[in-house]
Amino acid sequence: MIDVPWEPPAVLIAVDLVILTLRAASLRVLLIERGTEPYRGAHALPGGFLAHSEEDLDAAARRELAEETGLDAGELHLEQLGVYGRPGRDPRGRVVSVAYLAIAPRLPDPVAGTDAADAAWLPADRVLAGELNLAFDHRQLVLDGVERARGKLEVSSLATAFCGPTFTIGELQTVYEAVWGIPLDPRNFYRKIQRVDGFLVPTGAEQRSLVGRPARLFKAGPSTVLSPPIGRPNEAGSSSAD
Amino acid sequence: MIDVPWEPPAVLIAVDLVILTLRAASLRVLLIERGTEPYRGAHALPGGFLAHSEEDLDAAARRELAEETGLDAGELHLEQLGVYGRPGRDPRGRVVSVAYLAIAPRLPDPVAGTDAADAAWLPADRVLAGELNLAFDHRQLVLDGVERARGKLEVSSLATAFCGPTFTIGELQTVYEAVWGIPLDPRNFYRKIQRVDGFLVPTGAEQRSLVGRPARLFKAGPSTVLSPPIGRPNEAGSSSAD
């Protein structure tokens, strides 16, 4: 950072949230329907401008999360995804948006936000496939968010953020399958995931569902870095990184 | 992004660069010595404010890179590292900095930048160890940059960005060892890295050094994603992610 003789330009800072969750075994992202121009009627990510010039970026993300979903960010996984500042991305003027990725466990259906006129958990697939019309560069944010989640599932304990405080190995497998979009062998998954040191801690309790043998309940262990990583099958492809 | 009845606060945007390279088998970061307050005399990352309100962030990063090092960003690996916007990080006022990570191949010793009064490639170790006094939150940026590089070495072709257009497997090994800070077995490394599909392409040429058998020269292949990944030994540890 260098001092300059001229006055540097000031820009508006926005915070946008890619909030992912699992519903009906499919990966969903929280989208609101815009009620005003620009992009009236299009889907958009929840977010907003910095409240005041001294607000911390993370604090702004937590504030928006609470406003839009009523969720306390203390309970959620929340991490910075990146900055999106291409000139022209917002027709109203120069806006630099700091994107955050949040992972939410299964939530009560109604997501009536205070700000959001109309909010819904829409399948991430439909965004990736381009079926939905997203405002601004928000499709890119969702792409990047899903890609981040896919990668971190391999090497971190992120998957548990999709679950409640306790969960079965079957539920965890559903998370991996939904985010990666591929089926996994339950038997191999079962042992592989338990082999990871410090990932899962058995609670001793069991959970019984409508059918089948009751499953042991686990909670997240101390490790946030998974070693060995949970390999994603068929990564064998070239090109495209970052 | 929601429309608001009030005027959102505008802040200054800076771009800071964590430029890594290899010198004398050690990982170095480009630091300049600040000639003005605040933090006069401390080391700082190269960077600066947005030139004008319509400048793209990536363009600003490339511009700063050229100004500080004379390097053409077209030749270099350049990726966004994150945003650093904690209030109070800059005593002059609210500044949100977009950090970029650049990887440079071996460069000519003099790094006389136009802006930088005094620039030097200093060992990343000394920053990590806290030996050097860095301005602002730049120590954190270097930490994050090195950590990013360490991780990407495993799963991407980033290592080749430290090398010239052609390189030997021995040089590549030096990159891995310097960035990870651990020794690797040359024989196992030799084959392991060649097994990665699309990573290395032999040029047919050879390179002879002062001593020892000449080594085959390679260039970077089409793959930017490495599968299987190049596993980093002794990752076996708990806690701390993100």
Next chain:
DNA sequence: CAAATAGTGTCTATTAGACAATATGTT
């Protein structure tokens, strides 16, 4: 019992890591 999910055993091909051995250059 049938169906469904949880959990265990086992086999095989592949891989990681250790390290001996060989190849080819310089001094």
Next chain:
DNA sequence: AACATATTGTCTAATAGACACTATTTG
């Protein structure tokens, strides 16, 4: 020859993936 680096071979323990099998529940 002595030395240094590159490249190849080989052995062993660990691992991934396929899949048969057992266990425990509900209807």
